[in-house]
Amino acid sequence: MKKVRFAPSPTGSLHVGNALSAVANRGFGDWLLLRIDDTDPARNVPGGDEELLRDLEWLGVEWDEGPVRQSERGERHVEAGRQLGERFEGVTLLREDGTPTYHLASVVDDVDFEITHIVRGNDHRPNEELHRRLFEALGATPPEVVHHGLILGEDGKKLAKRAEGATVASLRDAGIPPEAVRRYLYELGLPKHDVHYDLPRIRRLAIEAIGALSDRELAERVGAPLELVPALRGARDLNEAREYAASILEEPERVAVDSPETLERFRELLERGDDSADPKELVRELKAVGGDLRALRLALTGRDRGPELWAVVAALPHGEALRRIDAAL
RNA sequence: GCCCCCGUCGACUAGCGGCCUAGGUCACGGCCCUUUCAAGGCCGUAGCACGGGUUCGAAUCCCGUCGGGGGCACCA
Secondary structure: OOEEEEOOOOOOOOEHHHHHHHHHHHHHOOEEEEEEOOOOOOOOOOOHHHHHHHHHHHHOOOOOEEEEEHHHHHHHHHHHHHHHOOEEOOEEOEOOOOOEOHHHHHHHHHHHOOOOEEEEEHHHOOHHHHHHHHHHHOOOOOOEEEEEOOEEOOOOOEOOOOOOOOEHHHHHHOOOOHHHHHHHHHHHOOOOOOEEOOHHHHHHHHHHHHHHOOHHHHHHHHOOOHHHHHHHOOOOOHHHHHHHHHHHHOOOOOOOOOOHHHHHHHHHHHHHOOHHHOHHHHHHHHHHOOOOHHHHHHHHHOOOOOOOHHHHHHHOOHHHHHHHHHHHO
16 A cells, blocks of 8 residues: 655745645545644734635645644654664754754654655755655665656746736636646646646646536635526636626616617517527527627626626616616617 | 756656657637627647757657756654
8 A cells, every 4th residue: 555645834924835735645545644744833914724624625636644743753853762862964953943844844743644655846855865864764664755846937937926826826816726736636647747737727627617617616616606607617717707607687887878779679689589589599680680788698697797788687677677778778 | 076867849748669750738819709808710920948878769768958846854
């Protein structure tokens, strides 16, 4: 059985690079320990671990044990550190104040939790040798180590946390469905070399993820009634879908409309309620008589852009549509 | 400076000696659809870092060069 661990520092919302590690570990291991590496108080941000957990849950990454906080295992680390000698090969294992450093805490925990495989970013590669010797000094068999490439920004440097879409939270806030993020990270797999962050790719996957949602799921995520779904299709992310929903649900602001004939014609067709009640057919008829469809959209939604007009008409109850027409006239 | 990784279209990759005048996806460009922004459909531009080997044959194997990244902390 492959026992792996994902061990982020609680520095707030998960960086996509860390998320890559999380997904990679989940995909690689049979058993996953979630460990919070909080040995450096200076790095920890308040509430950082809760944010972390929330991000992992949102991504759908599940763990089998934990979260284990390293700060709670300090005594065990110190004990192991004494055993190894505080100047182990010239590397500091215990700080002057007696607290353990990352190297010590990480290896001791990996030993105690019987981790068999370590999957982590390239930035840890230089630690591999030291850690291997620490494992051996502790009388344990060093785990197999797999390093994966880092996610780079446009500048070719490690993606800054401030960069657009660099944190899981920012993607969630941008209305990207979790499936899209997970899929992107899954596609990257265990990159051998560093890779450029591809936000357009995530946006693409978001479109596909939304397309794959059933009507009911889409309505639920957007928080809109089921009848609105036809008008929601074509949105590129959940935020856009919410905006589409709002354009139909919200009372339009009072707008000046130039083409009363088109609105009146629309009202007639709607009231007649025969074949032309089919929204597509209705729009086609208005188009055939050279109607001002732009004015109609404006009257119905208060906006000059949005879902295709027939979808707006379909999503709007007739009574409400008539009311908005009257208000605009 | 030293150590470690890596190098196929703009991006992510397929390729693991002949099936490659290099395939896919995204991005980009064009057309269609849409009296809107999108979504969708069709078409297109574009790449094996360079130089030596090995071989009948190299994107694929070897060496060198160049390029990129990471590290050289009482940070993780």
